[in-house]
Amino acid sequence: MLELIVISTLNGLLFGMLLFLLSSGLTVIFSMMGVLNFAHASFYMLGAFFGYQLTKWIGFWPALLLAPLLVGAIGMAVERYGLRNTHKHGHVAELLLTFGLAFAIEEIVAMMWGRSPVDYRVPALLDFPAFTIFSTNYPAYKIFMLAVSILIFIVLLTVLKRTRVGLIVQAALTHPHMVGHLGHNVGRIFMLVFGVGSALAGIAGVIAGPALVTQSDMAAALGPILFVVIVFGGLGSLPGAFIASLVIGLIQTFAVALNGSLASAFGPLDPSAGPSVLTDIWNVTIAQVAPIVPYLLLVIILIVRPMGLMGTRET
Amino acid sequence: MQKLVIAATAALTMVAGAAFAQETIKFGYIDPLSGGGASVGEGGLKTFQYLADEINAKGGILGRKIEVLPLDNKTNPQESLVQAQKAIDAGARYITQGNGSSVAAALSDFVTKNNTRNPGKEVLYFNYAAVDPSLTNEKCSYWHFRWDASSDIKMEALTSYMKDIPAIKKVYLINQDYSFGQSVRADARKMLGAKRPDIQIVGDELHPLLKITDFSPYVAKIKASGADSVVTGNWGQDIALLLKAAADAGLKVNWYTYYAGGAGGPTAIKQTGLDHQVFQITEGFANSGHQPAMDFEKAFRAKVNMSLWYPRAVNEMRMFKAAAEKANSLDPVKVAAALEDLKFEVLDGGEGVMRKDDHQFFQPIYISSFGKLAANEPFDEEGTGWGWHLVSKVDTSKTMVPTTCKMTRP
Numbered sequence: 192m193l194e195l196i197v198i199s200t201l202n203g204l205l206f207g208m209l210l211f212l213l214s215s216g217l218t219v220i221f222s223m224m225g226v227l228n229f230a231h232a233s234f235y236m237l238g239a240f241f242g243y244q245l246t247k248w249i250g251f252w253p254a255l256l257l258a259p260l261l262v263g264a265i266g267m268a269v270e271r272y273g274l275r276n277t278h279k280h281g282h283v284a285e286l287l288l289t290f291g292l293a294f295a296i297e298e299i300v301a302m303m304w305g306r307s308p309v310d311y312r313v314p315a316l317l318d319f320p321a322f323t324i325f326s327t328n329y330p331a332y333k334i335f336m337l338a339v340s341i342l343i344f345i346v347l348l349t350v351l352k353r354t355r356v357g358l359i360v361q362a363a364l365t366h367p368h369m370v371g372h373l374g375h376n377v378g379r380i381f382m383l384v385f386g387v388g389s390a391l392a393g394i395a396g397v398i399a400g401p402a403l404v405t406q407s408d409m410a411a412a413l414g415p416i417l418f419v420v421i422v423f424g425g426l427g428s429l430p431g432a433f434i435a436s437l438v439i440g441l442i443q444t445f446a447v448a449l450n451g452s453l454a455s456a457f458g459p460l461d462p463s464a465g466p467s468v469l470t471d472i473w474n475v476t477i478a479q480v481a482p483i484v485p486y487l488l489l490v491i492i493l494i495v496r497p498m499g500l501m502g503t504r505e506t
Numbered sequence: 507m508q509k510l511v512i513a514a515t516a517a518l519t520m521v522a523g524a525a526f527a528q529e530t531i532k533f534g535y536i537d538p539l540s541g542g543g544a545s546v547g548e549g550g551l552k553t554f555q556y557l558a559d560e561i562n563a564k565g566g567i568l569g570r571k572i573e574v575l576p577l578d579n580k581t582n583p584q585e586s587l588v589q590a591q592k593a594i595d596a597g598a599r600y601i602t603q604g605n606g607s608s609v610a611a612a613l614s615d616f617v618t619k620n621n622t623r624n625p626g627k628e629v630l631y632f633n634y635a636a637v638d639p640s641l642t643n644e645k646c647s648y649w650h651f652r653w654d655a656s657s658d659i660k661m662e663a664l665t666s667y668m669k670d671i672p673a674i675k676k677v678y679l680i681n682q683d684y685s686f687g688q689s690v691r692a693d694a695r696k697m698l699g700a701k702r703p704d705i706q707i708v709g710d711e712l713h714p715l716l717k718i719t720d721f722s723p724y725v726a727k728i729k730a731s732g733a734d735s736v737v738t739g740n741w742g743q744d745i746a747l748l749l750k751a752a753a754d755a756g757l758k759v760n761w762y763t764y765y766a767g768g769a770g771g772p773t774a775i776k777q778t779g780l781d782h783q784v785f786q787i788t789e790g791f792a793n794s795g796h797q798p799a800m801d802f803e804k805a806f807r808a809k810v811n812m813s814l815w816y817p818r819a820v821n822e823m824r825m826f827k828a829a830a831e832k833a834n835s836l837d838p839v840k841v842a843a844a845l846e847d848l849k850f851e852v853l854d855g856g857e858g859v860m861r862k863d864d865h866q867f868f869q870p871i872y873i874s875s876f877g878k879l880a881a882n883e884p885f886d887e888e889g890t891g892w893g894w895h896l897v898s899k900v901d902t903s904k905t906m907v908p909t910t911c912k913m914t915r916p
Contacts, residue, residue: 195730198755202722306540307548308743308770320756327729328756403719404743408541412717447713447723448730478727479683482714 207440222427238396266389425502
């Protein structure tokens with residue numbers, strides 16, 4: 192049992208940190224521009240595919256550096272030539288733009304790389320078990336993923352809290368007009384933030400690609416859960432996104448590990464009643480409902496605390 | 507004048523082209539070509555295209571060439587019906603599908619209704635891989651024919667093999683949460699319970715179909731249960747990723763599977779280092795030792811660059827040809843009648859029969875294990891250097907399971 196807890200905690204942390212890489216960019220973009228970027232998970236997918244392609248050409252390590260830069264550049268272009276132009280037509284237009292973009296990216300990726308998974312492998316250098324706890328191996332690559340995520344988290348935090356750029360970004364989060372009035376080029380800040388946010392998603396894609404599955408529907412699979420994370424954590428709040436990412440990562444992993452059902456808690460239903468919808472509900476295990484747990488959380492948090500865990504304004 | 511001649515020539519060519527197109531037998535292939543099932547769906551498509559080419563090269567069926575229409579159903583029953591209608595609108599009178607029994611049930615129902623409503627325009631549904639037993643029992647249809655052994659036939663054979671291995675003490679069941687996975691789990695419980703009551707079922711997992719990208723939480727759970735063997739009906743990425751996660755975690759158990767040989771599976775098994783500890787149950791495999799099958803495998807690999815996952819697809823297409831020639835017609839109603847009780851020498855040797863009562867094809871079944879190759883086994887998988895090795899063969903007569911099917915005949 193202890194083994195299961197330790198391994199599940201590690202897996203949960205890892206998934207949580209991955210979610211954080213994505214949600215940090217999304218939440219900052221949202222609070223600055225008021226745009227819920229539906230294409231954010233698509234940048235994650237682009238990161239994975241660029242990572243795969245560049246790994247084939249020039250190796251994994253240069254790809255780890257180049258792919259996020261490419262994704263970041265695409266993100267900046269989207270902001271500069273897309274969002275900025277639609278901005279004057281209001282948020283709905285911007286929302287629709289990112290919505291359309293998500294579909295366009297998915298189709299383009301499917302056209303270029305096909306719809307089935309590509310063979311994106313863990314680099315040979317990291318393809319060994321890092322350590323063994325209670326006879327279970329833990330892959331070195333996963334430790335590497337965890338390390339990269341934590342490193343980026345620290346860098347992000349330092350930049351935001353300790354530098355002048357971070358100060359302006361933080362100010363723009365809450366008072367964009369005031370920052371503009373003070374003479375800062377808010378447009379350029381937006382573009383940079385959008386680029387950095389996209390690049391973060393790109394990094395997540397490059398490192399998650401080999402561990403998970405790199406295929407054209409990976410954005411659609413991860414997109415909804417990102418929104419859960421940022422709403423749960425509180426829109427615009429980085430610490431909130433961090434906590435929410437870890438909570439959701441851990442919940443999803445532990446839910447899989449649990450076998451409890453109503454039947455095991457209260458005993459089986461009277462068999463004479465025969466099979467019905469009720470017996471199905473009665474016998475379903477927590478592991479089986481694991482995939483919907485985050486969405487359930489989303490509903491509950493919106494009812495109980497609409498601003499999210501650490502948020503300051505209503506969603 | 508010259509322009510007129512060119513236009514006339516062009517028009518004539520088009521007419522000739524259209525006439526030629528009408529001559530082909532449209533064969534609708536409805537399976538996932540995107541999403542989690544795409545890897546197996548694309549493999550199936552290549553297989554059917556190869557088989558069509560093979561038949562076409564020998565003059566087609568009754569002088570008409572087969573044209574495979576690829577239709578992407580995204581492993582979704584609703585989408586499949588849209589695609590089936592598309593196939594019918596394009597002139598297909600034969601459709602084939604394999605991935606997902608939920609899809610198969612919807613298609614079987616759709617074809618049955620279609621044939622009742624449109625007499626004279628009947629459509630036949632050839633099922634090459636959806637193995638939920640209900641399709642040839644309570645939900646059986648006259649218009650549905652299945653070439654793969656149903657799940658209960660496979661589990662019967664698998665458990666008969668497992669019962670003689672005393673080392674199996676604790677079994678973990680992990681399956682996809684839909685009709686097929688549930689039937690695998692129920693059959694495994696029932697049959698293991700009857701044949702080896704001392705075996706303990708230490709886990710019984712159902713997970714979402716083709717949605718999971720990281721199985722490590724599930725593998726941690728299998729590990730914690732202390733299981734020595736895992737039984738799974740997983741297919742597509744669900745088996746490949748499950749094995750991959752097991753390899754990463756260093757899980758050492760014996761695997762009794764239906765589909766470990768699919769895309770990505772062999773690579774992951776090699777990575778686990780489990781030499782001849784992963785078993786699969788099929789109607790044929792590369793190293794079966796039957797010469798015509800091995801020749802076919804060689805030619806197939808040379809052209810398509812993948813191993814033959816679906817010997818049953820070969821049986822399906824060849825029997826389609828045999829039935830049409832027996833009926834001397836391509837009318838689906840006559841072909842269906844000709845298929846009933848049709849005996850056929852299957853690809854991997856031995857005689858199979860399409861049972862009239864439920865339209866289930868019965869054929870010899872093999873249990874094979876994956877590992878280092880012996881000298882007389884030429885085929886490895888996915889460039890791993892490891893391949894499938896014969897463990898046990900079950901003859902056709904021993905695979906006959908009773909059916910409750912009461913189909914409405916036209």
